[in-house]
Amino acid sequence: MEVINTISQIRKTIKEQEKKGKSIGFxxxxxxxxxxxxxLINRAREENDLVVCSIFVNPTQFDxxxxxxxxxxxxxxxxxxxxxxxCDYVFAPTAEEMYPTLPKLSIDFxxxxxxxxxxxxxxxxxGVGTVVAKLFHIVNPDRAYFGLKDLxxxxxxxxxxxxxxxxxxxxxxxxxxxxxxxxMSSRNRRLSDDARKIAPQVHIALQKAKELLIQGxxxxxxxxxxxxxxxxxxxxxxxxxxxxxxxxLEPIPAMNNEGQTAICTAIYLDGVRLIDNIVF
Ligand code: AMP
Numbered sequence: 001m002e003v004i005n006t007i008s009q010i011r012k013t014i015k016e017q018e019k020k021g022k023s024i025g026f027x028x029x030x031x032x033x034x035x036x037x038x039x040l041i042n043r044a045r046e047e048n049d050l051v052v053c054s055i056f057v058n059p060t061q062f063d064x065x066x067x068x069x070x071x072x073x074x075x076x077x078x079x080x081x082x083x084x085x086x087c088d089y090v091f092a093p094t095a096e097e098m099y100p101t102l103p104k105l106s107i108d109f110x111x112x113x114x115x116x117x118x119x120x121x122x123x124x125x126x127g128v129g130t131v132v133a134k135l136f137h138i139v140n141p142d143r144a145y146f147g148l149k150d151l152x153x154x155x156x157x158x159x160x161x162x163x164x165x166x167x168x169x170x171x172x173x174x175x176x177x178x179x180x181x182x183x184m185s186s187r188n189r190r191l192s193d194d195a196r197k198i199a200p201q202v203h204i205a206l207q208k209a210k211e212l213l214i215q216g217x218x219x220x221x222x223x224x225x226x227x228x229x230x231x232x233x234x235x236x237x238x239x240x241x242x243x244x245x246x247x248x249l250e251p252i253p254a255m256n257n258e259g260q261t262a263i264c265t266a267i268y269l270d271g272v273r274l275i276d277n278i279v280f
Contacts, residue, residue, distance in 0.1 A: 001083040003090045007098075007138050010091045014052070014140060022049040026141030026168075028132060031055040031092075032072035032186035033081050036176040040145040041085040043173055052139050053082055054091040056098060061127030067273070072186055091139065103130050109156050115249050116242050116264050117152045117275070125156045132157055133164065141168050149175045149183050151264055151277045155249055175276075177203065183276045194235075195270035201233055202267050206278040209243070209263050213255040214280075219243040220253075230267075239266040239273070246279055 004010045014024060025044030029037050037053075044051045055078055062068035075092060082090055107129035112118060118125055136144065146154050154172045161170050176184050181203035182196075191199055205226050212222045223241060230236050245252050246260035255261050264277040 001079070001087055001090065003079060003092060005091075005093055005097065007093065010052075010089065010138060013089065017050055018140070023143075024048060024139065024141045025051045026135070026139050026144045027051065027053045027087075028135050028144070028146075029053060029055055030057045030071065030186065031078050032074050032189070033078045034176075034184045034186065034188075036147055036149060036184035038081060038085050039176045040147060040173050041082065041087050043171065044143065044145050045086045047143060047171075050088045051086065052089045052091060052141065053087050054093075054135055054139070056091075056093055056131070056135075058098075058127060058131040059095055060099070060103065060130060061124050063122045063124060070190065072189060091135075098131070098134065105130055107133075107160070109159055112152065112156050112159065112249060115152075115244070115251070116240055117266065120239055120266065125153075128153060129156060129160050133160060133166075136166050136168065143169045143171055145171045145173055147175060148172050148277070148279070149185070150275070151262060151279070152249060181207075183274075185274065187272050187274065190272045191270050195272070198233055198235055199269055199274065201230070201236060202265065202269075202274050202276050203278075205230060205241070206263050206265065206276060209241075210261075210278050210280055213243065213261065213263075216254075218254050219251065235269055237268040239268065241265045 025048030027040045027044055041051060057071050059068055079090060106126045109125050113125055148154060158170055180200040182199045209222050209226050226241055230238055242251055242264050244250060244262045245256055246262040260279055262277055262279045266273060266275045
């Protein structure tokens with residue numbers, strides 16, 4: 001496995017491989033890797049000749065400087081995990097390499113900007129859209145793999161790929177969870193031992209909401225019940241808990257009988273922002 005830090009070097013390497021007819025699977029990450037990320041590498045490994053993983057904590061998608069500062073950075077252990085998983089190239093640029101000057105471009109994803117994550121993280125998806133577009137131009141993959149853990153990100157990037165005609169397949173991959181149901185996340189390592197014990201309540205609340213919707217309760221009723229349930233854990237502070245249409249992520253009054261329903265939440269615990277969702 002080769003670790004590459006510059007745009008010119010990764011471009012040169014990939015062009016050489018493309019000339020040999022090799023297909024490229026790409027997994028963009030912000031590092032601090034866990035088995036959720038590795039599941040994307042494994043899928044990319046199965047479906048492509050070569051696997052490229054990028055590790056870049058993208059400053060332009062953080063609206064909270066403290067969160068950016070605290071974001072875990074563990075390049076050495078990440079590389080050990082990636083090598084064991086059969087990754088071929090790691091692209092790990094510095095912020096200066098990616099942004100010699102700060103981008104002026106801002107991408108507006110329409111209604112997707114105004115719901116859930118978009119509502120609470122100003123400019124987040126514009127930052128995600130810009131960095132992923134840059135990475136797609138640099139790596140030129142045949143397939144790019146993203147986790148459904150970040151459901152809204154998948155929706156935004158699907159728009160990016162369609163609207164800008166990127167010549168690649170965007171492959172959404174299932175959420176990988178700890179044994180107790182907590183969705184794996186780089187942020188989990190910031191939880192105290194006590195908070196870690198409470199953290200599975202996020203997934204439990206989503207499952208409970210799903211059951212209630214299936215029983216025929218309205219979204220408003222379900223939200224009230226879940227709010228009450230979460231009140232028994234004062235450490236959990238829900239930022240949002242939304243019941244939405246899976247395709248357009250607009251709120252829906254009850255379970256979607258035509259298409260799929262997505263229940264998405266962001267909950268603060270111990271100063272850590274946990275996001276999770278369930279689709280059915
Ligand atoms: P991040 O490093 O958090 O930006 O995540 C990089 C990619 O890994 C994104 O496509 C995430 O959705 C995906 N990912 C993160 N956590 C998980 C998980 N628990 N299961 C599946 N995919 C994940």
